[in-house]
């Protein structure tokens with residue numbers, strides 16, 4: 001195999017995944033070699049692994065501010081935690097046939113809810129958001145009742161970074177005996193949490209979103225909350241998640257949690273400043289650029305900017321050629337480029353939603369990364385707009401001329 005030197009890549013897609021921290025990898029390595037034992041075994045080779053798993057559990061407990069380390073159940077990632085939480089709640093309260101969720105959830109939640117509505121007859125209340133991505137709390141309040149088994153509403157949105165008032169929502173749901181789950185995959189490590197004083201029953205997190213390894217995550221499960229496991233078999237995780245432990249992954253997730261906790265201040269100062277500068281400079285240099293999401297309640301690392309009259313996919317390709325990795329709000333649906341469900345839920349104008357581009361930073365980004373984006377992106381948008389039928393040669397939106405009617 002030949003390895004050619006690549007120009008340094010600037011990675012601004014940390015909400016999709018992050019690089020695994022070297023300290024995390026270093027802690028994991030022995031669990032592939034000398035410490036290969038099965039922690040359920042009686043002999044020393046197996047039993048020797050158990051303390052490391054215990055340490056990882058405590059590190060996650062600390063990051064979440066949970067009351068007990070036994071409230072942490074290791075899973076294969078955010079998707080498994082989401083599915084486990086949702087199905088567990090429904091099976092724990094079988095007489096209740098309604099679910100409340102939001103219009104901007106990750107597909108790991110939305111698809112499960114859609115499936116349950118379609119195939120199991122559940123009524124799913126999908127709470128809308130306004131054009132800044134803020135949840136319609138009045139609409140939420142209206143559908144709360146003792147017919148609802150589960151509220152599953154994310155802590156922070158992966159596309160816009162908008163933070164929902166999950167604690168308030170959870171307290172409102174408690175009055176009706178509803179089980180409350182939050183997908184906190186994007187919030188963990190970026191927002192301080194104290195679950196010991198919280199009305200939240202279940203919370204999902206994922207290793208690879210916090211500079212840990214892929215294929216490992218956790219479900220926080222408050223002590224005393226009714227639970228039905230998704231996987232049955234072995235007694236691992238106190239019978240809550242059968243299957244031989246992903247020991248290296250668990251150790252890696254624990255280390256990533258520890259680093260995230262100590263790096264939270266950096267995330268909320270330096271990383272936030274980088275993000276704010278990127279936004280400020282791009283909006284100053286590029287006309288018709290709309291910053292999406294809640295201007296106040298937003299993750300420090302995330303910005304999605306909708307560039308009007310250009311295709312997000314084209315922006316990403318040209319950025320990629322310049323060595324910059326970002327992502328678009330669009331998902332490719334059956335060959336046609338559809339704006340994402342998040343942009344649609346926010347009612348971002350069609351001409352802008354198509355140009356939505358997400359930059360998600362992390363603690364590995366530098367000032368130089370941001371300088372480079374500010375340097376190349378205005379030219380890219382100019383070139384793409386020059387080819388757009390909706391953008392006049394004068395450098396402004398052309399009179400809107402639908403190509404078809």
Ligand SMILES: *Cc1c(COP(=O)(O)O)cnc(C)c1O
Pocket residue numbers: 015016076077078079080106108154157158183184185186206207208209215216217
């Ligand atoms: C990435 C992500 C997930 C899925 O997590 P995996 O560990 O990749 O399964 C779920 N929810 C949100 C908000 C995410 O960003």
